[in-house]
Amino acid sequence: MSGQVGRSRAVSSAGMVVISLVAVLAGLGASVAVVAGLATGVRAAASQLTSSKVTPAPARRTVTESMELLTNAAFGPRYTNASWSVQAGDTVILKIKSYDDGTAPLTGAQMMYDNVEGTLGGTETVDGRAVRRIPNADVAHTFTVVGLGLNLPIPAAPTGSTVTVVARFVPERTGSFVWQCYAPCGTGPNLMGGPMATMSWMEGKVRVIQ
Numbered sequence: 573m574s575g576q577v578g579r580s581r582a583v584s585s586a587g588m589v590v591i592s593l594v595a596v597l598a599g600l601g602a603s604v605a606v607v608a609g610l611a612t613g614v615r616a617a618a619s620q621l622t623s624s625k626v627t628p629a630p631a632r633r634t635v636t637e638s639m640e641l642l643t644n645a646a647f648g649p650r651y652t653n654a655s656w657s658v659q660a661g662d663t664v665i666l667k668i669k670s671y672d673d674g675t676a677p678l679t680g681a682q683m684m685y686d687n688v689e690g691t692l693g694g695t696e697t698v699d700g701r702a703v704r705r706i707p708n709a710d711v712a713h714t715f716t717v718v719g720l721g722l723n724l725p726i727p728a729a730p731t732g733s734t735v736t737v738v739a740r741f742v743p744e745r746t747g748s749f750v751w752q753c754y755a756p757c758g759t760g761p762n763l764m765g766g767p768m769a770t771m772s773w774m775e776g777k778v779r780v781i782q
């Protein structure tokens with residue numbers, strides 16, 4: 573609180589300095605170029621004053637992010653477009669097209685990631701059909717952003733074909749959030765190694781900016 577008060581006071585006094593400089597220079601009959609430069613400065617100062625008093629409205633854009641789930645014989649499955657950035661208040665349409673026909677059912681408490689969470693309407697569509705969960709035996713991957721309360725289970729694609737999951741969500745919190753796959757689709761102990769432990773394979777970042 574005290575930090576905010578201090579900031580707006582600083583902006584106000586900067587604005588006053590610019591305004592008094594304009595008055596002095598106008599009195600001296602300064603050149604057009606100098607006045608134009610100062611006018612830009614005044615506009616910048618004015619916008620700072622405005623933003624210090626008014627909370628900016630949410631962006632309310634609709635943006636689409638597309639990812640693919642590819643398989644790699646040598647290392648394992650991988651999400652493309654692993655990191656992206658949106659604005660708080662955006663309606664994000666997230667499309668995930670998977671080529672992976674393998675399953676990686678969740679176990680125990682992790683089976684909560686079979687459920688769709690954090691989307692508009694509480695659903696995702698699977699090839700156009702709205703669902704609230706994927707049967708555990710069919711789960712191949714998840715796209716999970718714990719920090720945004722978002723969870724999209726991804727079913728296995730039919731062999732030789734693809735499956736497309738689409739969900740809409742509105743991130744409200746700003747920050748840099750790690751997403752991860754929670755289905756045990758990797759290698760090594762508990763199938764949590766290899767791609768599961770590798771950035772830009774089964775994890776990445778969602779940045780939500782103001």
Ligand SMILES: [Cu+2]
Pocket residue numbers: 649712713714753754755756757758774
């Ligand atoms: Cu996975």
